[in-house]
Amino acid sequence: MTTGQIAALVGPATAEVQTYPLPEVAPGAVLLRVRRANVCGTDVHQWHYESMALRESGLGHEFVGEVVELGEGVTTDFAGEPVAVGDRVVAVYYLTCHRCPPCQRAEFNLCQNGLAEWIIRPDVPPYFRSAFATHYYVHPGQYFYKVPDEVDDASVAGANCGLAQMLFVMDEVGIGAGETLVVQGAGGLGLYAAAIAHERGARVIAIDGVPERLELARRFGATETISLAEYPEATDRAERVRELTGGIGADLVLEVTGVPASFVEAIDAVRVGGRIASVGNLNAAAEVTMTPGMVTRKSVHIHGVLRYHPWYLHRAVQFLARRRHLHPFEAFSDRSFPLAEVTDALKAGESRSVARVAIVP
Ligand SMILES: [Zn+2]
Ligand SMILES: [Zn+2]
Structure with missing residues (x-):
């Protein structure tokens, strides 16, 4: 194969599959063949032109690939594991420049140049900077890790960004044994959070409007669920959280809905002195009315x-x-589409009916 294809965003809600030659692989770089890429909520926002930075760029960042070619000098992944052509790997979707002010403070998650490559149009070599594509180019210095044989593609495709993000959130914000975590939104991120909190000995209460997602949340460690159908009012849901916690409220409320009103609901549902992790709301223009005094x-x-x-x-x-034997991680990607049907995949991802839609090029 000498060419590959990539889904390029060419206008609001307009993705186009384009064909480019496979790039030369620079020293320190790696060329992957994409095996499976998930449609994350962020991809749907990007598709709708809600990201200021990522417009005329490629789509897709949650994926697993297979090594096609290793650039000169690449013999291991970023954990020191030897890598060879044919190995399955996952790559961090952003870069860390180690030079900008956040990187100087070791806040690598906030690197100002993290999207420096992804924002470039796909018609500029090395073309393949995003994952809704047949190939993906891992830049020199871009972290990637080998996938152990026992972890299948469907399970690992969501490791970046969903699972890695949730592991980081739980470390940053903290969740301990015996504490109660309320997860607002039982999509991919919410299910991962439930699984992590479960491993750490916390109790998990999941809130969502889709019955299948709440059912899945129980399989990922939630012991109680609050359905939006049963409790349509935010104040009633917060009251239900207090009921379930002996009148105290949640130790930690995790917002992974992307719905601005969830933030206000979190303040209501959390206990006195508790923590809120705001992760799902990314839209810089969405507003909500709240009471700072609370x-x-x-x-x-x-x-x-x-x-x-x-x-x-x-x-x-x-x-x-x-943890693969404890939760159905492979159930995350329960619908898949070929790359040519990228628009249908994004629409299915937007409908929120399933945890994750996948593109299998
Ligand atoms: Zn940086
Ligand atoms: Zn994502």
Whole structure:
């Protein structure tokens, strides 16, 4: 094969599959063949032109690939594991420049140049900078990790970004044995969070509107669920959380819905002195009316968390290898589409009916 294909965003909600020659692989770089790529909520937002940075760029960032060619000098992954052509790997979807102010503070998740390559149009070599494609180019210095044989493609495709992101959030914000985590939104991120909190001995309450997702949440460690159908009002859902926690409220509320009103609901549902992790809301223009006085009076700790440190992707792969018998990780990608049907895949991802839609080029 001498050419590959990539889905390029050419206008609002307009993706076009384009063909380019396979690039030369520079020293330190790696060329992958994409095996499976998930449609993440962020991809849907990007498709709708809601990202200022990623417009005339390629789509897709949650994926697993297979090594086609190793650039000069590449003999191991970023955990020191030997790699060879044919090995399955996952790659961190952003870069860390080690030079910008956040990188100087070791806040690698906030690197100002993280998207420096992804924002470039796919018609510029090396073309393959995003995952809704037949190939993916791992740049020199871009973290990637080998996938153990026992972890299948469907399970590992969501390691980056979903699982790595949730492992980072749980470390940053903290969740301990015996604590109660309320997960707002039982999509991919919410299910991963449930699995992590379960491993750490916490109790998990999941909130969602889709019955299948709530059912899945139980298989990922949630012991209670709150259905939007049964509790359509936010104040009633917060009241239900208090009921389930002896009148106290949740120790940690994790927002992974992308719905601005969830933030206000989190302040209501969290206990006095508790923590809120704001992760799903990314839209810079979406607004909500809230009472700051409640944050003060309840002494709520609010943590906004973007991305993760690159090595969390390695932890994500190890987590899957360790916990794969306990939860149906492969059930995340329960519908797949060929690359040519990328628009249908994005529409299915947008409908939120399933945890994750996948593209199998
Ligand atoms: Zn940086
Ligand atoms: Zn993502």
